[in-house]
Amino acid sequence: MEFHHVSILLEPCLEALQIKPDGVYVDATTGGAGHSLRIAERLHDTGRLICIDRDDEALENAKDRLKDVWQRVTPVKSDFRDIDKVLEGQGLAGADGILFDLGVSSPQLDHAERxxxxxxxxxxxxxxxxxxxxxxxxxxxxxxxxxxxxxxxxxxxxxxxxxxxxxxxxxxxxxxxxxxxxxxxxxxxxxxxxxxxxxxxxxxxxxxxxxxxxxDELGAVREAMEKAIDCLNPGGRLAVITFHSLEDRIVKAAFQQAAQGCTCPKDFPVCICGKKPKVRLTPRKPILPDEREIEENPRARSAKLRVCEKI
CATH class of the missing domain: 1.10.150.170 (Putative methyltransferase TM0872, insert domain)
Known part of the structure; x- marks a missing residue:
């Protein structure tokens, strides 16, 4: 299968991840590798990008698409709900940025045999x-x-x-x-x-x-969001693109829960729960594609990008 894929919200994703040249990043949904390529291009040889996908054809395509930056890339066939195990298997304690581009990829939609x-x-x-x-x-x-x-x-x-x-x-x-x-x-x-x-x-x-x-896409998203937040290094960014309300609801709830601190009743004089927020929302509302991107790629119309930063 040839992967002809237009990456959605590409520039906002790169900006949201605040990529450090020597950092560790994860593209948890490699797909057409468009996001992966632009992330890897911003890394030095001391940086590292882990590319995860369940689809063998996507990973095979990534080898060709990323050939010029391959020394910075580690492909892993896995379900993104196992992101913690993937990082552990690579000997990594955490990541400086993680990207999820949820839903079915354009090549999977465009090739009838799938x-x-x-x-x-x-x-x-x-x-x-x-x-x-x-x-x-x-x-x-x-x-x-x-x-x-x-x-x-x-x-x-x-x-x-x-x-x-x-x-x-x-x-x-x-x-x-x-x-x-x-x-x-x-x-x-x-x-x-x-x-x-x-x-x-x-x-x-x-x-x-x-x-x-x-x-089991929704089950995977629920599991992955909690794990991904825990897998971030302090100051690390999690960026998630959703395409329908079911996914977005799960991501929004996971982000809000992680951003919540004390859960004691408001009339308590002091906190007894001891809960502290894990992340801050950056920004609080989702980032949407502009009219130009929607015109160039109608599939972007329903996309939302949510971003949070590990405290």
């Missing part, structure tokens, strides 16, 4: 790590109607989740649903006519939900 796209026909797959056992086929054909309804509603915020889940159950009773466009047909057939006239593709929310379920 099964992420509702616009092209392919086997139902959607695995970010192709060595993982669970696929979209397993979810669509093996999970109960109620469980499918739940993930469509919770992960896709799909208001027609009960209708779609029932249609999937009926369809697979005769034969398995094997491809992406077969699933699109079932989804569209379950939705009322007014929903099919909406600007957004009828299958977008359902495909998002199934992809999140296959890759």
């Amino acid at each position: 099964g992420f796209s509702y616009m092209q026909d392919a086997p139902l797959d959607m695995r970010m790590d192709r060595q993982q056992k669970l696929t979209a086929y397993d979810v669509v054909n093996g999970w109960s109607r109620e469980e499918i309804r739940r993930i469509l509603f919770e992960y896709g915020e799909e208001r027609y989740a009960p209708l779609i889940a029932a249609a999937i159950e009926r369809e697979r009773a005769d034969k398995p649903i094997e491809t992406t466009l077969e699933l699109v047909r079932v989804i569209k057939g379950a939705m009322p006519a007014k929903a099919l006239r909406e600007k957004q593709h009828p299958a977008k929310r359902s495909f998002q939900a199934i992809r999140i379920a296959v890759n």
